[in-house]
Amino acid sequence: MMDLYSHFCQQLRERSVEHPVLALSGGVDSRVLLHLLAHYHQQYSIPVRAVHVHHGLSINANHWVEQCQHWCDEYQIPLSVEHVSLDTNSGESIEQLAREARYAVLSQHIQTHETLLLGHHADDQLETFLLALKRGSGPKGLSAMAVWASFSQGHLLRPLLHVPRQVIESFASQQLLQWVNDESNQDVRYERNFLRHRVTPILCERWPTIHQAVQRSAELCAEQEAVIHELLVNLLASAISEQGGLSISQLQPCSEVIRRQLIRHWLAQQGVVMPSRLHTEMIWQQVALAESSANPKLQLKEYQIRRFDGELFCVASVGDIRHWHQDIQLNRPLILPDQLGRLTLSTCQTGHILLPKQPDAFWVSFNPEGLSACPVGRAGSRKLKKLFQEYRIPSWQRRRLPILMYKERVVAIASLFVDRDFSGQECELVWER
Numbered sequence: 001m002m003d004l005y006s007h008f009c010q011q012l013r014e015r016s017v018e019h020p021v022l023a024l025s026g027g028v029d030s031r032v033l034l035h036l037l038a039h040y041h042q043q044y045s046i047p048v049r050a051v052h053v054h055h056g057l058s059i060n061a062n063h064w065v066e067q068c069q070h071w072c073d074e075y076q077i078p079l080s081v082e083h084v085s086l087d088t089n090s091g092e093s094i095e096q097l098a099r100e101a102r103y104a105v106l107s108q109h110i111q112t113h114e115t116l117l118l119g120h121h122a123d124d125q126l127e128t129f130l131l132a133l134k135r136g137s138g139p140k141g142l143s144a145m146a147v148w149a150s151f152s153q154g155h156l157l158r159p160l161l162h163v164p165r166q167v168i169e170s171f172a173s174q175q176l177l178q179w180v181n182d183e184s185n186q187d188v189r190y191e192r193n194f195l196r197h198r199v200t201p202i203l204c205e206r207w208p209t210i211h212q213a214v215q216r217s218a219e220l221c222a223e224q225e226a227v228i229h230e231l232l233v234n235l236l237a238s239a240i241s242e243q244g245g246l247s248i249s250q251l252q253p254c255s256e257v258i259r260r261q262l263i264r265h266w267l268a269q270q271g272v273v274m275p276s277r278l279h280t281e282m283i284w285q286q287v288a289l290a291e292s293s294a295n296p297k298l299q300l301k302e303y304q305i306r307r308f309d310g311e312l313f314c315v316a317s318v319g320d321i322r323h324w325h326q327d328i329q330l331n332r333p334l335i336l337p338d339q340l341g342r343l344t345l346s347t348c349q350t351g352h353i354l355l356p357k358q359p360d361a362f363w364v365s366f367n368p369e370g371l372s373a374c375p376v377g378r379a380g381s382r383k384l385k386k387l388f389q390e391y392r393i394p395s396w397q398r399r400r401l402p403i404l405m406y407k408e409r410v411v412a413i414a415s416l417f418v419d420r421d422f423s424g425q426e427c428e429l430v431w432e433r
Contacts, residue, residue, distance in 0.1 A: 004032070004036065004160075004163070004167065004171050005039060007159070007163065008033075008036040008037075008040065008159050008160075009040060011147075011157065012040065012157070012159065015115070015155070015157060017115045017155075018046055019046070019047055019048075019113055019114040020046070020048050020115050020117050020157075021050070021051060021114055021115065022034060022037055022048070022051070022077075023050075023051055023102075023106055023116060023117065023118050023119070024050040024051065024052050024072070024079070025053070025064075025119070025182075026068045026179060026180035027119070027179055027180060027182060028168060028177075029119030029121055029124075029160065029165075030118075030119040031177055031178070031179035031180075032119070032160075032172050032175075032177065033117055033160065034050065034071060034072070034075065035172075035175060035177055037117065038077060048077055049077060049078040049080070050068070050077055050080070051081075051082060051105075051109050052064070052069075052079060052080070052081050052082070053082050053084060053101070053105050053106065054081060054082065054083045054084070055086065055098050055101065055102070056083065056085060056086075057086070057098065058182065058183065060182075063180070067178075067180055068081075069081070071178075080109065084105055085101075086101055093190075093191075094190075095190055095191070095192060107151065107152035108152070110151055110152040110154040110155075110156075111152075111154060112153045112154060114153070114155075115155045115156065116151055116152075116154070116156040116157070117156075117159060118156060118157070119160060120145055121160045121161060121163050121164065121165050121168055122160075122161065122162055122163055122165070122211040123165040123196070123200065123211070124145070124161075124165075125144050125161055125211070125214060125215060125218065126195075126203075126210065127192050129142060129218055130195055130199070131191060131195070132144060134191075136276075136277075139222070140225045140264075141274075142218060142221040143219075143221045143222035144214075144221075145161060146158070146222065147159075147161050161215075162211075162215060228261060232258070232261055232265060235250075235254075235258075236262055236266060239251065240266065240269075241311055243311070243313075244270075244314075245308070245311030245312060245313045246262070246263070246266045246311060246313075247310065247311055248307070248311060248312060249310060251263075251284075260277070260280045260281070260284075263280050263283055263284070263312075266312075267314060270303075270314040272300075272303050272314060275300055282298055283298060283305050283312065286298055287305050287307050290307065297396075299317070302316065302317055303316050304316075304317055306394065306395070309394075313394065313396075315396050318338055318396075318400065319337070319338045320399075321337045321366045321399065321400075322366055322369070324365070324366055325363055325365045327360075327362065327363045327364075328364050329360070330346075330347055331345070331346055332344070333432075336364075336402060340400065340433065341431065341432045342431075343402050343414060343429065343430070343431050343432075344430045344432070345404070345429055346427060346429075347426065348425075348426075348428050349425060350425060350428075351424070351425050351426055351427045351428035352376075352412075352418050352428060352429075353411060353423070353424055353426065353427045353428060354422050354423060354424025354425075354426055354427075355426035355427050356422070358407075361406055362405065362406055362411070363405050364402050364403065364404060364405065365403045365405055366399050366400065366401070366402065367399065367403075368384035368385065368398060368399065368403060371410050372384065372410070373387060373413070373417070374419055374421070375419065375420065376417065376418050376419070376423045377420075384403075384410070384413075385398075387417075391416060393416070401414060402414040402431060409422075412429050414429055414431040415431055
């Protein structure tokens with residue numbers, strides 16, 4: 001049988017891990033990692049700690065926290081417990097929601113030179129590969145899970161990724177370890193559980209070396225993805241503007257295959273969930289190639305693909321605040337809606353705005369519809385829609401700019417211009433985003 005501790009030590013030493021942080025769920029995999037980490041800590045006297053994420057999905061969740069705390073106390077390893085809440089009505093799978101919430105919390109615990117240890121093993125890798133295959137993924141998806149990767153401000157390491165579950169469970173039994181059992185792991189309505197209980201046992205019985213074969217395929221797919229990235233990195237860099245937009249004219253001469261890869265790598269830089277092949281085609285056909293007079297928009301989950309001035313932009317979906325309006329008082333910050341920060345109309349002698357006779361008649365709006373203004377230095381007023389076009393403000397940002405009003409007249413657009421009739425040096429509009 002594999003010497004699990006030697007394997008564990010080798011994985012940490014090869015990556016020069018000096019500050020490991022264990023993601024401790026309490027299941028057998030992370031429980032074994034805790035045991036191995038405790039011995040490693042005793043042998044090499046390095047600082048270690050653990051983090052447990054309480055999802056609140058099980059009636060036993062509080063008991064799991066108690067167990068993890070008890071084990072960490074026995075080893076004298078500090079434990080942090082993080083509580084997360086999941087929006088189970090969002091339409092996303094519980095598995096996906098829990099995973100995203102878990103990684104978001106864990107990322108807050110990893111600083112520079114720290115490494116997150118995860119308990120994923122060879123059976124998890126097999127399941128991940130099969131799920132990617134079921135979704136019709138390309139090399140990136142079929143790369144499955146990496147042993148070592150950048151994470152937050154540090155790295156993550158899966159030291160047991162080449163170890164089958166059976167070896168881990170045998171080790172736990174031999175060491176007389178206790179662990180928690182998540183009852184949801186038996187529910188085959190979840191895709192991963194279905195594979196674990198109904199599919200992979202048959203595959204492993206038929207092909208005993210399938211774990212190694214899948215790991216090899218995943219590594220080859222990861223290599224191919226790395227090669228694609230290396231070959232496209234310069235072309236992608238030249239196609240991205242200072243504003244983060246992707247140049248449509250730069251994409252047009254490319255083959256369909258190259259263009260699709262450039263769009264996917266561009267979106268990866270934005271940190272969004274990778275689109276399907278259908279979605280990348282829709283981005284090109286419905287947004288990039290839309291009529292020049294159109295204002296195309298493609299909604300993809302929590303973000304939108306928009307077009308402006310010959311470029312594609314990835315924009316987070318935001319709330320509709322056009323009906324919001326609020327009075328603003330001098331020198332008193334006004335909290336803006338939808339996390340847009342705060343706005344202050346400050347009196348000063350070096351400002352750009354004239355103080356009218358009734359300063360209590362100032363108010364703020366986000367709806368430019370029907371409004372006109374004449375920026376300082378201009379002759380004649382124009383509709384805000386036309387002014388936004390002249391100032392090259394993308395359409396999706398035009399209802400996100402605070403409009404300072406005096407009675408029914410436009411005084412200023414925050415960070416953009418002051419109306420000629422309100423030009424002066426008595427106050428300043430400060431927008432803290």
